[in-house]
Amino acid sequence: MRLKMALLGYARVSTSHQKLTHQIMELKSAGVREDRIFTDMMTGATDEREGLQRLLARAEKDDVIICTKMDRLGRNTADMIHVVDTCYKKGIAIRFLENGLSTEGTMGKMVIQILAAVAEAERERILERTNGGRIAALAAGVKFGRKIHPRTPAALTLILQGEAVNSVTDKTGISRATYFRLKRKIKNDAKN
Known part of the structure; x- marks a missing residue:
């Protein structure tokens, strides 16, 4: 001790x-x-x-x-x-x-x-500045979220045409994860 x-x-x-x-x-x-x-x-x-x-x-x-x-x-x-x-x-x-x-x-x-x-108080000031910046950026036309990869439109077209996962990934170079994410997006968009 x-x-x-x-x-x-x-x-x-x-x-x-x-x-x-x-x-x-x-x-x-x-x-x-x-x-x-x-x-x-x-x-x-x-x-x-x-x-x-x-x-x-x-x-x-x-x-x-x-x-x-x-x-x-x-x-x-x-x-x-x-x-x-x-x-x-x-x-x-x-x-x-x-x-x-x-x-x-x-x-x-x-x-x-x-x-x-x-x-x-510091956290609140940071949050206020961040939110103010986001509002100004939105007003200026800035898009938030994931950027669209140049190959995404081609991949979406192939998926909509019913091409298989291997075919789409080979032709566009997107990953399998991206293929399935795009497929889910198409499905969700169709529901809405």
């Missing part, structure tokens, strides 16, 4: 041209041992951050993860909040050195709730 919490650190830079040195120095100054600092040298835009995954696997209840800045932890606000919330539910606190925010103690729950509200 472990008697004492551990201080763990996380540092990330977006490109191999940047250096982790400054972040690592800050983490050490905050009391994190070098062998407990987890790092990634890649964009935060991916979930495949090996250092972060190792950190989250290592962290246990009552541990504290220290990060220099909030944007180092996640690829966006929602992702960062997801990591913070996951840790909070496991009893793992997170401290951000830049702004002094922490999920520890009585204020920790309030910090999580505020961050969750920010994430929800």
